Amino acid sequence: MIERYTPKEIGEIWKEENKYKRFLEIESIFSEALEKFNIIEKGLSKELKNVKISIEEIKKIEEKTHHDVVAFIQYLSNNVKNSKYLHLGLTSSDILDTTLAVR
Numbered sequence: 001m002i003e004r005y006t007p008k009e010i011g012e013i014w015k016e017e018n019k020y021k022r023f024l025e026i027e028s029i030f031s032e033a034l035e036k037f038n039i040i041e042k043g044l045s046k047e048l049k050n051v052k053i054s055i056e057e058i059k060k061i062e063e064k065t066h067h068d069v070v071a072f073i074q075y076l077s078n079n080v081k082n083s084k085y086l087h088l089g090l091t092s093s094d095i096l097d098t099t100l101a102v103r
Helices: 008-011 016-038 044-049 056-066 068-077 093-103
Strands: none
Touching: 016 044, 016 056, 016 068, 016 093, 056 068, 068 093
């Protein structure tokens, strides 16, 4: 996007920080559903709601993985206790496509 032609509200939607917030929101909502149907132990969705996103740390991981979603999941794994259920049943495309639609 060309910044000078982009309304501030629209520009905010496409910022990197917003992308990762949506990734986190989708992971949290999905884990909540898995918990509701007793597919996974309760607690992950609550943990995810308390994760603070660090784009800098995610980018460091991405330098090694060369994949934004993999880097993000690895970052989350480092920041939640119940990481064995993280991203269970999802693909990178599930996260990317849903994030794009939400944005």
